[in-house]
Amino acid sequence: MQSHEGSGTDKRGQPFADEMFFLVQMNSLEGPLLGFHRVFSGVERKVSFEVSVEARSCPAEDTSHVFTIKPAGFRDTLEVVVTYNCICGCTGWAEQESSKCSGNGTYACGLCECDPGYLGAKCECEEGANGNMYHNMCREVEGKPICSGRGECSCNQCICYESEFGNIYGSFCECDDFSCARYKGVLCSGHGECHCGECKCHAGYIGDNCNCSTETDSCVSNDGQMCSGRGNCVCGKCQCTEPGAFGETCEKCPTCPGVCSTKRDCIECKLFNSGRLADNQTCQKHCKDEIITPVDVLKTDDQNSVLCAYPVNDCVMKFTYSELASGKSNLTVLREPECGSAPDVLTILLVVGGSILLIGIVLLAIWKLLVTIHDRREFARFQSERSRARYEMASNPLYRKPISTHSLDFTFNKLNKSYNGTVD
Template identity: 75%
Template sequence: MREGNVRFVCVSTPHVPSLPHRARRLAVTLAGASVPPASAASRGLDCHGTIPSSPPRTRSLSLNPATPSIISARPWSVPLPLPVAAREAGPDATPGFRPLPGPPGLNICTSGSATSCEECLLIHPKCAWCSKEDFGSLRSVTSRCDLKANLVRNGCGGEFESPVSSTQVLRSLPLSSKGSSPAGSDVIQMTPQEVTVNLRPGDKTTFQLQVRQVEDYPVDLYYLMDLSLSMKDDLDNIRSLGTKLAEEMRKLTSNFRLGFGSFVDKNISPFSYTAPRYQTNPCIGYKLFPNCVPSFGFRHLLPLTDRVDSFNEEVRKQRVSRNRDAPEGGFDAVLQAAVCKEKIGWRKDALHLLVFTTDDVPHIALDGKLGGLVQPHDGQCHLNEANEYTASNQMDYPSLALLGEKLAENNINLIFAVTKNHYMLYKNFTALIPGTTVEILHGDSKNIIQLIINAYNSIRSKVELSVWDQPEDINLFFTATCQDGVSYPGQRKCEGLKIGDTASFEVSVEARSCPGRRAQPVFTLRPVGFRDSLEVGVAYHCGCSCSTGLEPDSARCSGNGTYVCGLCECNPSYLGTRCECQEGESQSGHQNLCREAEGKPLCSGRGQCSCNQCACFESEFGKIYGPFCECDNFSCARNKGVLCSGHGDCHCGECKCHAGYIGDNCNCSTDISTCQARDGQICSDRGHCVCGQCQCTEPGAFGETCEKCPTCLDACSTKRDCVECLLLHSGSSVDNQTCQNLCKDEVITRVDTIAKDDQEAVLCFYKTAKDCVMMFTYAELPSGKSNLTVLREPECGTAPNAMTILLAVVGSIILIGLALLAIWKLLVTIHDRREFAKFQSERSRARYEMASNPLYRKPISTHTVDFTFNKFNKSYNGTVD
């Protein structure tokens, strides 16, 4: 902003009902000058800025009569988080007030250009309005809208308007100590019960409330069981559940009642078997269980009763059924058990527990469309005379939001008892359905009693506040003080409580603006699962008491306006501090009063100078306003084409961000819930939350909440030092002195054995110097500390006997050798037998014929001799064969 210029920022605000709904012109003495509001400002724009350091000059602005909204100034600053604002305010600051924003020395009250008492009250909680008639003059530097101390110093006396926010407790009954109160008296677990807050916009007021989990509080437990075929073994194991469960629960409360209901799924395709042959027995053809009852949606079988034998008897009558797909229709049953209060028998003064047992995933809203069910669930009770759910085949499954709403309305704590493979799915449901816990159910339901006891203890060990019907223009801020006596700003939940402990909450209430109509809304604070509640009525300080003394056509206003709160509200076409000037009159000698500075065009070139004041032109892009038409509501920074990112209002070239957003174009969210890791730490303590997103600062860390960091020391490594210190100084008197620094953030429990299947804790182990294994588990607590469960002594194995090892080695070698020989002999025998069998087979197939070898000569030759003796030559004649 250039020195010597006037700069205003205006924002849209609701109409204050006390102002007259008629056309009017206003003028006000501001910084020694008559400064009426800009005509553009009358459409609900809040103006604030700085007044030039030039000599007093008369400025006049026209107030648009077309709308009944008023001008309201707002602080020139980015809203700070509550703890920061508190620090800047200093220890001596008035409780509930924010520090005056803006540059040092800036008086936001006088620079806010307030033209009425109501507008002044909206600028800042410390601004006050002087309604004294002769306060100030045209030549003075006083303003009717100023700090209270300045008004008194400048002669206003006691005639000023400066309401403050306050709290009035209407009903506060003391907390009960036990649930078994005398007959006719209610058990009180929350106080106070009724409060009224009177709020001035921007000014906070606080009140305290206390919640106590009283001892021996009555318990109503409704057992809702999945009777699909896969739960047959579970049904067999709970036939005597009532007796055993009642024995355990009566150790916790003397007033216990038990009820029973069952469910399967909608009896339509594709959820169930609908062929005619399956109508009476859907298990036909199923070899393991050939007989079962027809499928059904939900049956209420036993109202809540203290007769546990009736529960056992009803369970023994039940038989399983069969559905077609894997998911079950259990959420239909949960909703009916919640809303059919009279049929179920929920008591007014009792802890309501609804145990939901199943071994599969549930059907949810929109699944019913697969079966042609397009009508959403209406959230009403639909049990007939036989206590059967009649709308099963008519309406869709309920949504998670509807379930959460109906469970909260009826103060019911839902306990998911599910098998291990579906634990994480139902664990995610608990984040969407308040007051819900989940426990792992064994495959045969043998641990159901311990499961219910654990869930009961978990529910009774925490208190969490919920808000119902919160008005849109109301901000709430909670500070919890739990059993450790430490305050936790921004938290509305306490965990780790014992029965009888009291949790305290400080609630700060602030109105951001005035409602558009006369209204006194009521919102409710209620602990999740409790019947008790606190009703908070809201009244707004948006009007001024001096506004009741209106003087229409007052002589003080030249007969041309209404005198109210020390000012004249001029009739149409009249202007001036006393309505002495008629619109259209030209005073050329004073046209410089319509220039922002010497050399500047009249009315910034965007308006017409009339009666020594600027009447701004209309624009198709938005509103032009200001004493010199120098401002508009459309020339601000945009984000992705959206003015002020859609999270703020444009005022004179600056984005005025809504609550929860900061930045030049209001694109930066101050909400840190999106940066909260599963353990409750912001960005896993490895980064900073900037604009609702984590910026990881730890080297190697990444992920949405910086939860992944392969190179970082994990929690097991950081807590190992504490465990090793405890192990080193076990039984020593210096235990506390030596280890207190290492273990200052740990709540330590020493045990003989570690539960390795605890879903809520992380298991850690390491090897000690003596080759022993030391194990411990940790679980993060809401207080920022962690619950560390440590073994008393590390687990060390005993060394085996040397002779035993030698004999074992030798014996193993011999046995292996004999085994190899046996295998070799077996293989050789098998091979020989195969070869012999092959020879025998070939021999049996051979066919021989008698033949002689042509090359063969007999060893015996036969010669025939014919002896004929020739006596003449003495020779023989003959032949040889």
């Protein structure tokens, strides 16, 4: 067993335990050990002793003490000489009846030591005088309680009460360091100091209760965007603004327009070891929450899944995307892309020719229909105008009868072959 003990005497050989306080602490490889006795086993163990000495009072001037420290059973000793410095540097100068003390005290070391019968920081109050005349000086505003109800007015000054919750201070005891806003029961969220009812936030925090972090690192998604470009970073957390988006960085969004291209990168790098992410060797970082299942036949009748497709060498790769309750993404992918058969040239020509012929017939029929409608309208208008016409009966002055009558006087004698008569 090893132990250590302390003893001391002054120059006269008198003990001075009442004037000084000793604290002895042993330190070993096992950590600090308090007390005066400790059992150690083994050899070559290093033990150090720390001794703290505190003066309980100031003895007479030029007093010094000597004490010896030694471990029991060893010859080695340590003698310590203690001297006291109980005089401040400013006590050698003092101004009696100083104007700074209202002429009623001695000014020394920045404080007034009032003469008997006077009180106050500047010795401005007379002891035993009626204090009611000073109460108005202890009100912040007329009508408010004296010293805000949290202190006593003494000689124009508020002496604030002590509180188990913290400090009460201020000229009118109006301030404290425990009445600030709390977050989850913690004053100023543990990220600030309470000063006179207001939280003074530490660097990197804002808000009435300092619960809002200004850091944005936690809002950066795996693709380097703030909240995946689908929200705003507020108090160190993403608030998603895109409909259907969720997740710590709004990275989950089955209904967002660009979700298929995002999941495509993960499929290419994890399933086919190709694509943009495979080249950058960041596949595991960006696609750690994607569960990819290859299938031969893709089911597309799940209403909770989004069907995506993208071209691959004149073919089409299809997959479905849905979010699981655990927050991971479930991707079901075709093992091989879908590729259609080569087009039939003859079929294409027949279809194109038939389409052109059909269009020509339709246009011709439309033209014929329009012409018929136009002719019917013109004929109807002609008939209408004809029925409205009215004519008077009269002879045409230019008209000549086809039969003409002429009278000729001649004599015809039958014998002599002449005749006298009229011929029409």
